Amino acid sequence: MNLGDIAGEVGVHKSALLRYFETREEIYLHLTAAGWHEWARALHERLDGRTDATPATVAAAIAGSLTDRPLFCDLLAHAPITLERHVSMESVRSFKLSALDALDDLVALFTRLLPGLGTSGGRNAVAAVTALAAALWQTSHPPDTLARLYAEDPRLAHAVVDFAPRLEHLARAVLTGLLASAEDA
Amino acid sequence: MNLGDIAGEVGVHKSALLRYFETREEIYLHLTAAGWHEWARALHERLDGRTDATPATVAAAIAGSLTDRPLFCDLLAHAPITLERHVSMESVRSFKLSALDALDDLVALFTRLLPGLGTSGGRNAVAAVTALAAALWQTSHPPDTLARLYAEDPRLAHAVVDFAPRLEHLARAVLTGLLASAEDA
Numbered sequence: 155m156n157l158g159d160i161a162g163e164v165g166v167h168k169s170a171l172l173r174y175f176e177t178r179e180e181i182y183l184h185l186t187a188a189g190w191h192e193w194a195r196a197l198h199e200r201l202d203g204r205t206d207a208t209p210a211t212v213a214a215a216i217a218g219s220l221t222d223r224p225l226f227c228d229l230l231a232h233a234p235i236t237l238e239r240h241v242s243m244e245s246v247r248s249f250k251l252s253a254l255d256a257l258d259d260l261v262a263l264f265t266r267l268l269p270g271l272g273t274s275g276g277r278n279a280v281a282a283v284t285a286l287a288a289a290l291w292q293t294s295h296p297p298d299t300l301a302r303l304y305a306e307d308p309r310l311a312h313a314v315v316d317f318a319p320r321l322e323h324l325a326r327a328v329l330t331g332l333l334a335s336a337e338d339a
Numbered sequence: 340m341n342l343g344d345i346a347g348e349v350g351v352h353k354s355a356l357l358r359y360f361e362t363r364e365e366i367y368l369h370l371t372a373a374g375w376h377e378w379a380r381a382l383h384e385r386l387d388g389r390t391d392a393t394p395a396t397v398a399a400a401i402a403g404s405l406t407d408r409p410l411f412c413d414l415l416a417h418a419p420i421t422l423e424r425h426v427s428m429e430s431v432r433s434f435k436l437s438a439l440d441a442l443d444d445l446v447a448l449f450t451r452l453l454p455g456l457g458t459s460g461g462r463n464a465v466a467a468v469t470a471l472a473a474a475l476w477q478t479s480h481p482p483d484t485l486a487r488l489y490a491e492d493p494r495l496a497h498a499v500v501d502f503a504p505r506l507e508h509l510a511r512a513v514l515t516g517l518l519a520s521a522e523d524a
Binding site for chain 1: 423477511515
C-alpha cells in the first residue's frame with residue numbers, strides 16, 4: 155500500500171491528495187476512520203433485523219465483511235503502531251472520536267444480537283475481533299520474501315494462514331467464550 | 340524503544356550491536372525470537388506439572404507472563420508489519436524457524452493442559468492470545484499525545500485499556516470458546 159495506490163483508488167492525483175492532508179499518515183488515519191464506519195454499515199446490512207443470531211452467525215458476518223475490506227484490515231494493524239504516532243494531536247483526536255462513534259455503534263449492534271454479552275462483553279468482542287483480524291491479515295498476506303520462503307521450506311508450511319476461515323473460527327470462539335464468562339459473572 | 344535503549348539494556352555500546360547485525364530490524368527480530376523462547380520457558384515454570392488446569396488458570400498464567408515482558412509484547416506487534424519486511428530472506432528464515440520452535444512447544448503445553456483443545460485448537464489459542472496481547476499492549480501504552488488526549492477529553496476516557504486484566508479476560512474467553520468449538524467438531 156502506498157500513496158500512489160490510494161490516489162489511484164480514490165481517482166485523483168497524488169499531489170491533489172497531499173494538498174488536503176499534511177502527511178501520508180494523516181491520509182491513512184482518515185481512511186481508517188472511514189473504514190470503521192463502512193464496516194459498521196456492512197455489518198448492519200448483514201445482521202439488522204435478525205432475531206436468531208448466534209456466535210456462529212455473527213462470526214460469519216464479521217469474517218465475511220472484513221474479508222471484503224483488505225485495506226481496512228491492513229490499516230487496523232498500522233493505526234496504533236505507525237499512524238497514531240505520527241500525526242498532530244488534533245488529527246489523532248478527530249480520528250479517535252470518529253472511530254469510537256463507529257465502535258460504539260458496533261458494540262450496540264453486538265449487544266442487541268447477543269444480549270448475554272452485556273455492554274462490557276460487546277466492547278471486548280469488538281476489540282478482540284478487530285485485533286484478531288489485524289494480526290491474521292498480516293500473517294495471511296506476507297511480503298514476497300516470506301511468501302517465497304513458505305513455498306520453498308516445508309518446515310514453514312504450517313505458518314501459512316487462510317484469513318477468512320481462520321478469522322471466522324476465532325471470532326466464533328471469542329463470542330462463545332465472552333458469552334460464557336458473562337454468564338459466570 | 341530505540342537502539343540506544345536496547346544497547347543499554349544488553350549492556351553494550353550501540354556501535355558494538357551494529358557490528359554483529361546488519362540493521363536495527365535484524366536486532367529486533369533476534370530479540371523477538373529470544374522473546375518467544377523466554378516466554379515459553381516462563382509459561383512452563385508457571386504451568387508444568389499442573390493437573391487441574393482450566394481456561395481461567397491458563398489465562399492467568401498467559402496474562403501474568405506477558406505482563407512481565409513489555410518489550411516482547413511491543414515486538415509482537417512490530418514483527419509482521421515492520422521487522423519481517425525489512426530484513427534479508429535468510430534473516431527472516433532463521434527468525435521464523437526459531438519462533439516456530441517456541442510456538443510448537445507452547446502448542447504442546449496448551450494441548451497437554453487442556454486436552455480438549457486438540458492440536459488445531461492449541462495452535463489457534465497461541466495465535467489468538469499473542470494477537471490480543473500485541474493489540475492490547477499498543478492500546479494500553481499510547482504515545483504521549485494520545486495519553487494526554489485521553490486524560491483531557493472525557494469522550495475518550497473509555498478508550499483507556501488496562502493491559503493485564505483485559506488480556507486475562509480475553510485469553511480466558513478464547514480458551515473457553517476454543518474448547519467449546521472443539522467439542523462441537
